[in-house]
Amino acid sequence: MIKNLFKYSLACLAILSFTSCEDFLDKEVLGYSTDKDYYDTKYKLQSALDATYDILQSDTFNDSEWRFGEATADDVWGADEGLSSQMGQLVSFRFNTSNTYIRNRWEINYKGIHRANQVIANAHKVELSNDDYLEYKEVREILGQAKFLRALFYFNLVKTFGGVPIRPEVETIDSLVIPRSTKEECYAYIEKDLREAAIMLDTRYVRTDAGKAGSGAAVALLMKALMYQATPGIQSEKWEEMVRLGQYFVDGVSMTYADMLQWDSSQEDWEALRKRLWFKPQELNSPTDPYEEPTSALPDLHTAYSLNYADCYGASIDYIDQFFQTGEFCSGSIFEVVFKESADGSAGDTNEGGYVFDDMYSTSPVIWSTDNILTEIFGSDPRRSYNLGHQTYTPDGELCQCGPGKFVSLKWYTPVKERPQNGGDNGKNRRYLRYADVVLMYAEALNECGNGAAALEQLNKCKAQVNTLNNSSTLYIGGGYGYMRDQIWEERRKEFAFEWDRFFDLVRQGRAAEVIKAYGANRANKRGYYFREGVNELFPIPQSEIDVSNGVVTQNPGY
Amino acid sequence: MKYNKSIIKLSALLLLAPFFASCEDDEAATPQAGIIIDKTELGINETMTINFEGVADQVSIWTGDEDHDYELRSESNTGFVVNKGLFTYSYSTPGTFHVVCIASTYNELATDLRQDTCSVWVRVIDDQTEIExxxxxxxxxxxxxxxxxxxxxxxxxxxxxxxxxxxxxxxxxxxxxxxxxxxxxxxxxxxxxxxxxxxxxxxxxxxxxxxxxxxxxxxxxxxxxxxYPEFDEFTINGVEGELGRSEFDYSAFTYDITLPAGTDVSNVVPVFTLTGDNEKAYIGDSEQISGSSTVDFTQPVTYRLVGVSPDNAQAVAESTITVTVNFE
CATH class of the missing domain: 2.60.40.2340 (Immunoglobulin-like)
Structure with missing residues (x-):
């Protein structure tokens, strides 16, 4: 009897415990944010945007930038070029599809995309405390910057790998494997983000807002994305669109919202688009609020930046100061990767940029140039003097000891007084997009569209600014299409030397194989000689991606 | 004593028995090399996909081209390790290559290593004759x-x-x-x-x-x-002008001619010669004959000059010359 009682009570207890279990699981944890309710204020959305910018500051991101953009090309030699290391294999184009750096580049850019997607997918959840125009504008600018950053990360991927998977803005466990989109689809996606960012953002942000991507950054990156889609020597609407954007950015020809968006009223209603992009809805507009229409002119962009060497206050600076702290957000700087001192006394953080330039400008640089290469790049151009050899002095009087025969760029150098308190930090920002790039892209597009005379004018604007360094009056000279193109490419190489863009510039010019193979043939270790034309212009999709997707993500041809 | 000895023997045997047994268990499995190759005739840089379909602990593939020739394995040529049974490759030079697959198995202590090989010939063809x-x-x-x-x-x-x-x-x-x-x-x-x-x-x-x-x-x-055709000489009323070139566009010229003030240029007959033999001058679509066609020069006039290759009427070069008359 007692035994039975015991059994029953046990069963009852068991049942009770099951029911309570279910109730318990249903309850929400109080005071705990989830992705469903987190993004309800602009401050929280801003914190998600900050997290996206954080990727740009990460060591992995910057590491991948110089390895792919600079070390693989013909302006530098590298310390790590042996075929036994992953880096050596990468720069020699003798890697396999499991190369660590290739995987890193893939992963860090997708990490950035994922973070940008958090902002973009959740922006609609923000609730405003009042109906001020400025409240809408603030959210719109957060969303616009996220779009710019997402485009930047996708652009990095497309120029490295070709068409890549476009991740859904909201990731679900049911669709983790996404097949690759074509290169054209990816570029269309990038363009859409940039065009929208261009109308959502202020032209440039200054003072306490410096560092935010403005519409200048969006338009500059848009021109670059168009340039990478076009082929030199082949007419295309991409070149024409670049000219149109150049006229707006450089010449100050007005451009409307609809022009920038290439807006099609049959695709999306204007008011719906405004709401989606956080422009204040028309029905809530008060008479004093501005109302942006498709035909409204975009704010002037050509007055926001200039080729002059001047700091953010307009005081004139030296050429190389453009790359130092003095010249942060200077008149020619459109977008920078902002590195901040941690100020907490700690060393070894991974997002303060210390590692980036310290490895290059050091007593044992990871990459460096040589006398011969500098002669090839610069000839007698005054910009050559911003590269230092062993036992020579920096502008602020520090002795450079990079090693005999090596030359390092002052673009990588941090002046003594700008150096941070803590190791592992970096004292200066990395310049990502510059106005000179916009002017030279415009010049190239003009030449491609058969307007050599206007191209020469833009090209010589850059040259004239450089001439102020040595009071020279030498300018580029007019000529046929091929001559103009060669001169523009020559100026690009001089102006953007050692800014980690050379490899991708060569690839989009269609002469990577020719240039890099010729470079490799002259080197003892033949680095670059094994570049395979038609294959190595794109890097392989990381093998791990192919493996985990069971082949849904396909490999690039030739690998 | 005897009894004790046999107990020791027996127990020693018993102890040894599992030892042998485990030894036998630790023998490497029999490897079996087998590959499925998606194509044996390839273009330059065309991807070839090989799936391994045999039994092995490790698989390597020798692609047979420079540095990866199985025959030269003792001369520092190397094979590629195959991961997850999938291997992709492409050839940058044309030729016929011997692709060798090595399937190997081994036991835990690598005291027993076994290999099996299979191979296939692939042909890489370069028939590119297109001038880009x-x-x-x-x-x-x-x-x-x-x-x-x-x-x-x-x-x-x-x-x-x-x-x-x-x-x-x-x-x-x-x-x-x-x-x-x-x-x-x-x-x-x-x-x-x-x-x-x-x-x-x-x-x-x-x-x-x-x-x-x-x-x-x-x-x-x-x-x-x-x-690109040009005027070798171009005169109005016996006065010659000056040809202007564009450094940017080889097909666009200007021609400036200065006449005495008061000259009536609404109805003049220019005399000109063209540089080449197979060249003709047009204004719009009407052909101009030197010393016979009359032209109104009160506004700048654009001549269209067309040169044709003697060997192919489709091979033409067309230039434009804008003639402007100024007055002294």
Missing amino acids: KLSCPQILYDEVFADKISDNDWVMRLPRKVKYRTASPSISLSQRLRFYINSDSTKVYVGGELFGTTTKYDLAETQDIHVVSDFGSTRDYKLYTVQ
């Missing part, structure tokens, strides 16, 4: 590209003179050529001779171009050269 682009790389400092007018015909349009700074040096018809072909192995013959990058070719003649791929396929092209 064709240019004269040294027109002063410019590289001038030819245009494709039909599948096998290219036309090179060259200026007679190029404006550079204040001078206008003449451009010879004896020029270097440059071919853009997507292959390192394809050979090009110009006028029956193997093409040389520094050889100068007489472009006054139509050039026969013969392209032979590594595979053996051939294709013939013709390169016609037409110079």
Whole structure:
């Protein structure tokens, strides 16, 4: 009897415990944010945007930038070029599809995309405390910057790998494997983000807002994305669109919202688009609020930046100061990767940029140039003097000891007084997009569209600014299409030397194989000689991606 | 005592027995090499996919090209490790290659290693005969590209003179050529001779171009050269003007002529000669005959000059000259 009682009570207890279990699981944890309710204020959305910018500051991101953009090309030699290391294999184009750096580049850019997607997918959840125009504008600018950053990360991927998977803005466990989109689809996606960012953002942000991507950054990156889609020597609407954007950015020809968006009223209603992009809805507009229409002119962009060497206050600076702290957000700087001192006394953080330039400008640089290469790049151009050899002095009087025969760029150098308190930090920002790039892209597009005379004018604007360094009056000279193109490419190489863009510039010019193979043939270790034309212009999709997707993500041809 | 001894023996045997047994268990499995290859005839840089379908602990594949030849494995040639049974590769040179797959198994302590091999021959074909682009790389400092007018015909349009700074040096018809072909192995013959990058070719003649791929396929092209026509001389009422060139566009000219003040230019007969033989001048679509066609020069007049290759009527070069009359 007692035994039975015991059994029953046990069963009852068991049942009770099951029911309570279910109730318990249903309850929400109080005071705990989830992705469903987190993004309800602009401050929280801003914190998600900050997290996206954080990727740009990460060591992995910057590491991948110089390895792919600079070390693989013909302006530098590298310390790590042996075929036994992953880096050596990468720069020699003798890697396999499991190369660590290739995987890193893939992963860090997708990490950035994922973070940008958090902002973009959740922006609609923000609730405003009042109906001020400025409240809408603030959210719109957060969303616009996220779009710019997402485009930047996708652009990095497309120029490295070709068409890549476009991740859904909201990731679900049911669709983790996404097949690759074509290169054209990816570029269309990038363009859409940039065009929208261009109308959502202020032209440039200054003072306490410096560092935010403005519409200048969006338009500059848009021109670059168009340039990478076009082929030199082949007419295309991409070149024409670049000219149109150049006229707006450089010449100050007005451009409307609809022009920038290439807006099609049959695709999306204007008011719906405004709401989606956080422009204040028309029905809530008060008479004093501005109302942006498709035909409204975009704010002037050509007055926001200039080729002059001047700091953010307009005081004139030296050429190389453009790359130092003095010249942060200077008149020619459109977008920078902002590195901040941690100020907490700690060393070894991974997002303060210390590692980036310290490895290059050091007593044992990871990459460096040589006398011969500098002669090839610069000839007698005054910009050559911003590269230092062993036992020579920096502008602020520090002795450079990079090693005999090596030359390092002052673009990588941090002046003594700008150096941070803590190791592992970096004292200066990395310049990502510059106005000179916009002017030279415009010049190239003009030449491609058969307007050599206007191209020469833009090209010589850059040259004239450089001439102020040595009071020279030498300018580029007019000529046929091929001559103009060669001169523009020559100026690009001089102006953007050692800014980690050379490899991708060569690839989009269609002469990577020719240039890099010729470079490799002259080197003892033949680095670059094994570049395979038609294959190595794109890097392989990381093998791990192919493996985990069971082949849904396909490999690039030739690998 | 005897009893004790046998107990020891027995127990020793019993102890040994599992030892042997475990030894036998630790023997390597029998490897079996087997691959499925998606194609055995490939183009240059075309991806070949190999799936391993056998039994092995480790698989390596020797692709048979330079540095990866199984026959030369003792001479520092290497194979590739296969991961997850999938291997992709492409060849950058044409040829026939012996692809060898090694399936190996081993036991835990690697005291027993076994191998099985299988192989397949693949053929890599380079039959690229398509000329992608064709240019004269040294027109002063410019590289001038030819245009494709039909599948096998290219036309090179060259200026007679190029404006550079204040001078206008003449451009010879004896020029270097440059071919853009997507292959390192394809050979090009110009006028029956193997093409040389520094050889100068007489472009006054139509050039026969013969392209032979590594595979053996051939294709013939013709390169016609037409110079942009210009006025050699152009006079109105016996007065000559000055030809202006554009450094950017070799087909666009200006011509300025200065006449005495008060000259009636609404109905004049210009006298002109063209530089080349197969050239004609038009205003709009009406042909102009020197010394006979009357023209109204009260506004600038744009002449359209058309030069044609004697060998192919489709190979034309057209230039425009805008004639402006000024008065003293």
